[in-house]
Amino acid sequence: MANIVIVFDSLRGNTKRVVDCMNELFTGAGHEVKMFKPKEVETAAVEAADFLLLGGPTYHKKLINTMEQALFKLEKANLEGKPGAAFASFGWSGESLGILEDTMKNLYAMDLKVDGIKVKQTPVAAKVKKEVEPFVEKILATL
Numbered sequence: 001m002a003n004i005v006i007v008f009d010s011l012r013g014n015t016k017r018v019v020d021c022m023n024e025l026f027t028g029a030g031h032e033v034k035m036f037k038p039k040e041v042e043t044a045a046v047e048a049a050d051f052l053l054l055g056g057p058t059y060h061k062k063l064i065n066t067m068e069q070a071l072f073k074l075e076k077a078n079l080e081g082k083p084g085a086a087f088a089s090f091g092w093s094g095e096s097l098g099i100l101e102d103t104m105k106n107l108y109a110m111d112l113k114v115d116g117i118k119v120k121q122t123p124v125a126a127k128v129k130k131e132v133e134p135f136v137e138k139i140l141a142t143l
């Protein structure tokens, strides 16, 4: 059983839908999932993760501000070589994914095992699942 940690934020529920779907899929595969909003991030829990996922939406071509703050907080954790991946919810451009991946690679020296995904905004959980399932399967194959 792997210990999967997800740090994310969501203003209008779309990124949260992605996280709920990942939680269901990882838990269903027998893994433990811990989820943190930026203000709740626990450095020790993040350092103890077997796989670390960071996710957030794009607003005005940028990563959401609270996730920027989480990235500063995570700089204090030792994440060198930590397996991980990023995900994003977006409407039309989705810059948040690249910002997260750049930071994970260049600042934290994490090992991005799987290319991140951009999930198009939708209130329909089944559509989210269709996009998220292949991403989760790729991650499961690395655990």
Ligand SMILES: Cc1cc2nc3c(=O)[nH]c(=O)nc-3n(C[C@H](O)[C@H](O)[C@H](O)COP(=O)(O)O)c2cc1C
Residues within 6 Å of the ligand: 009, 010, 011, 012, 013, 014, 015, 016, 057, 058, 059, 060, 061, 062, 089, 090, 091, 092, 093, 094, 095, 120, 121, 122
């Ligand atoms: C004011 C505003 C600005 C936005 N700017 C962008 C943008 O620059 N690029 C983009 O891809 N999506 C943009 N979006 C769409 C959001 O990224 C999308 O709705 C996303 O699913 C929101 O995630 P959340 O519900 O988790 O907050 C914008 C949405 C709003 C309301």
